Amino acid sequence: MARLKKLPRSFYRRPTLTVAKDLLGKHLVRKLGRSTLIGKIIEVEAYLGEKDPASHAYRGLTKRNEVMFKEGGHLYVYFTYGMHYCCNVVTEKEGIGHAVLLRAIEPIEGIEMMWKNRKFTTNLTDETDYRMLTNGPAKLCQAFGIRKNENGINLRGNLIFLTEGENISRSSTRATTRIGITVGRELRWRFYIKRNPFVSRK
DNA sequence: TAGTTGATCGTCT
DNA sequence: GACGATCAACTAA
Numbered sequence A: 001m002a003r004l005k006k007l008p009r010s011f012y013r014r015p016t017l018t019v020a021k022d023l024l025g026k027h028l029v030r031k032l033g034r035s036t037l038i039g040k041i042i043e044v045e046a047y048l049g050e051k052d053p054a055s056h057a058y059r060g061l062t063k064r065n066e067v068m069f070k071e072g073g074h075l076y077v078y079f080t081y082g083m084h085y086c087c088n089v090v091t092e093k094e095g096i097g098h099a100v101l102l103r104a105i106e107p108i109e110g111i112e113m114m115w116k117n118r119k120f121t122t123n124l125t126d127e128t129d130y131r132m133l134t135n136g137p138a139k140l141c142q143a144f145g146i147r148k149n150e151n152g153i154n155l156r157g158n159l160i161f162l163t164e165g166e167n168i169s170r171s172s173t174r175a176t177t178r179i180g181i182t183v184g185r186e187l188r189w190r191f192y193i194k195r196n197p198f199v200s201r202k
Numbered sequence B: 001t002a003g004t005t006g007a008t009c010g011t012c013t
Numbered sequence C: 001g002a003c004g005a006t007c008a009a010c011t012a013a
Helices: A016-023 A111-117 A137-143
Strands: A027-032 A035-047 A075-080 A084-090 A099-109 A160-163 A173-176 A190-193
Touching: A016 A035, A016 A099, A027 A099, A035 A111, A035 A137, A084 A137, A099 A111, A099 A137, A099 A190, A111 A137
Parallel strands: none
Antiparallel strands: A027 A035, A027 A160, A035 A099, A035 A190, A075 A084, A084 A099, A173 A190
8 A cells, every 4th residue: 555655745855856757657646526536647847946947936936936935745736828727746945946847647547537627528439549638737737627726735635645656767767858948948857757658749 | 740820818027 | 918838620731
């Protein structure tokens, strides 16, 4: 049952790039009404606050990014493009605006509910490309029912938390440049599990 | 397979 | 007033 153990506070209070790599393979657990949704983290991106021109926290504390400056182990949810939410795991100690964006997840439990949350109207068949469920940051937020309400949630609580999941060796992961940003393009702060079909892009 | 675009609104300039 | 840590639908080839 060790795999079900919640990650300790100390896990999040380490250097952000280390936490980002270690997040791969961990399980994201979301309690939603009577359902429990679980997914394995496949792909992440690190955003290093003041050191990182692409980070929301690059220019310091604002009302929007205040959760990023909390103590490691909180959830930072932001709204973008007028219609999408993305969620981040806050790292480091209080006062440091670092976070790790969750970009892709492999569904493990509660898959029916995830399809419902994604508002899929068409019938699911054997032909359905099941990867579209959670292979992007806004998709996984929608599937897990994470929205503005969940911004600032403590990951040591019982609503949303992370568990040990699977051990992923460093040799089976890969570091590349981040997706969808214009500044800080050259930094290789995106990490994913090699050969996993849920990786959002090549 | 690659490239383009519309949707839609909170946040910061 | 402009734009974005996105997605899905569409077009062209």
